[in-house]
Every structure is written in C-alpha cells, then in structure tokens.
Amino acid sequence: MGKPLIQLQHVYYQYEQTEALKDISLKIEEGDFLAIIGPNGSGKSTLLKIILGLLKPTKGKVLLFSKPVPLFKEKELIGYVSQKSNAFNTGFPATVEEVVKSGLVKKVGLFHPYPKNVDTKVSEALTSVGMEKFSKKNIGELSGGQQQRVFIARALVSNPKVLILDEPTVGVDSKNVRSFYHMLSHLNREHQITIVLVTHDVDAVSKTISHVACLNQSIHFHGFQNEMDSMSDEQLEAWYGHSVRKVTHRKEEQL
Numbered sequence: 281m282g283k284p285l286i287q288l289q290h291v292y293y294q295y296e297q298t299e300a301l302k303d304i305s306l307k308i309e310e311g312d313f314l315a316i317i318g319p320n321g322s323g324k325s326t327l328l329k330i331i332l333g334l335l336k337p338t339k340g341k342v343l344l345f346s347k348p349v350p351l352f353k354e355k356e357l358i359g360y361v362s363q364k365s366n367a368f369n370t371g372f373p374a375t376v377e378e379v380v381k382s383g384l385v386k387k388v389g390l391f392h393p394y395p396k397n398v399d400t401k402v403s404e405a406l407t408s409v410g411m412e413k414f415s416k417k418n419i420g421e422l423s424g425g426q427q428q429r430v431f432i433a434r435a436l437v438s439n440p441k442v443l444i445l446d447e448p449t450v451g452v453d454s455k456n457v458r459s460f461y462h463m464l465s466h467l468n469r470e471h472q473i474t475i476v477l478v479t480h481d482v483d484a485v486s487k488t489i490s491h492v493a494c495l496n497q498s499i500h501f502h503g504f505q506n507e508m509d510s511m512s513d514e515q516l517e518a519w520y521g522h523s524v525r526k527v528t529h530r531k532e533e534q535l
C-alpha cells in the first residue's frame with residue numbers, strides 16, 4: 281500500500297442553496313491514477329477545490345501529505361491544471377518556455393530570482409509532455425490540446441508529487457484524446473506522479489487509470505478501475521440519479 285497523500289474524512293460542503301458534497305471519505309495513495317467521474321453538477325469541481333484548499337469543508341477534515349490543510353505549507357508538492365481550452369489568443373506575447381517558467385513562481389516566490397538550472401527544468405518538463413520542439417513558439421499559436429500539455433509542463437516544473445487536473449481534455453480533439461491520456465500514464469508510471477483527474481471521458485480514460493471514484497454528492501464507488509464492472513444496476517442508478525442499463529462491449533478479438 282502506498283503512502284496516503286490526500287485524505288478526506290467525512291467531508292461535507294454546502295453552498296448557500298445547495299449541498300454539493302455529503303459525507304465524502306476518500307484516500308488517495310502515492311502512485312494512484314484516479315479518475316473522478318460523475319454527472320453534471322455532481323460535485324466534482326467542488327471536490328477538487330476542497331482538496332486544493334480553495335474551499336473549506338462545511339464539516340469534516342482534509343489531510344494533505346498527512347497534515348491538516350492549514351498546516352500544509354509545501355504547496356509546490358501539488359500541481360493543478362484547471363479546465364480551459366484555447367486559453368491564449370494567437371497574439372498573446374509569451375513563448376511556451378516563458379509560460380512553463382512561470383510555474384516556478386509558486387516555488388521560488390515573486391521577486392526572487394529563478395534558480396540557476398531553470399532552463400534545464402523547463403526543458404525537462406516540456407520533454408515529459410512531448411512538447412520540447414515547441415519551446416520557442418508563441419503559446420497562442422498552439423492548438424487547445426498542445427496548450428493543455430504546456431499547462432501540464434508548467435505544473436510539473438516545480439517537481440510536484442501530485443498532479444490534479446479538472447477535465448483536461450476539453451479542447452483536445454477526439455483523435456488526440458488517447459495520446460493525451462497515454463502521456464498522463466507515462467507521467468504516472470515513469471515519473472511516479474500521483475494523478476487525480478475529473479473527466480467525462482470514461483471510456484478513453486479507462487485504459488490508463490488505476491482507480492475510479494464515482495461521485496454524485498456522495499461517493500457511490502471507489503476502487504480499482506477493473507472492479508467498476510461489478511457495480512450493480514442499482515448502484516449505477518443511485519450514482520447516476522436516473523435509470524441506467526449496463527452494456528457490455530464485445531472484446532475486439534471476438535468481433
């Protein structure tokens with residue numbers, strides 16, 4: 281069993297009118313590649329904001345690297361890539377390497393010089409997401425999917441142990457979605473980065489993740505990805521909030 285990096289214990293979150301999260305207990309361990317899936321409005325983004333300390337639970341406790349959130353100061357250990365597509369226009373005056381370098385600000389602080397090996401760090405981060413060839417390009421000239429890879433490199437440049445992504449494939453065209461998840465899988469396996477992502481691409485992501493959490497206000501299933509098939513129709517309905525019929529696809533070799 282890996283070290284627990286993120287733990288939620290009986291977490292509730294209430295917006296003024298809406299109870300977004302109810303009694304969430306979740307443990308994410310070192311090395312996990314977890315996908316959080318659920319219908320619209322099921323609390324996925326709220327859950328990420330709680331983990332990132334952007335929202336304070338109404339009730340319950342969050343531990344990051346075994347420390348309660350207010351005592352957790354090593355923010356650079358957690359990289360975050362928010363949901364965006366084509367965030368920069370064509371004319372935006374920054375190169376890819378400048379965008380990636382800006383990811384070090386969290387580590388070194390504003391008004392401090394970058395470390396001496398900054399160029400190596402930037403180049404390593406770009407290589408790890410397959411974007412080294414684009415370092416001198418203007419960020420606005422890249423496609424949505426390429427920009428998303430650059431944002432991941434920016435999150436990686438401070439050597440985080442955990443990478444959190446909110447719907448990272450928005451703006452990535454369907455033929456590139458699989459190679460995008462393949463790149464994340466590489467980061468998880470070869471660079472030992474624990475990955476937590478929110479996604480709607482259940483099918484595309486299922487080949488690469490280790491764990492899945494099915495959320496709809498509360499967690500209806502959390503376990504190994506291959507155990508998800510064992511969810512009953514009743515569990516699936518409770519999770520999805522409406523009637524669901526399970527369809528089993530035939531394996532390719534049987535076709």
Ligand SMILES: Nc1ncnc2c1ncn2[C@@H]1O[C@H](COP(=O)(O)OP(=O)(O)OP(=O)(O)O)[C@@H](O)[C@H]1O
Pocket residue numbers: 295296297298299300318319320321322323324325326327
């Ligand atoms: N700032 C807010 N103020 C009030 N209610 C909110 C706020 N943000 C979210 N909610 C409500 O909380 C619930 C959970 O929202 P959340 O955005 O976490 O869901 P989600 O699963 O990320 O949705 P989606 O898949 O559509 O992005 C929804 O009912 C939403 O309307």
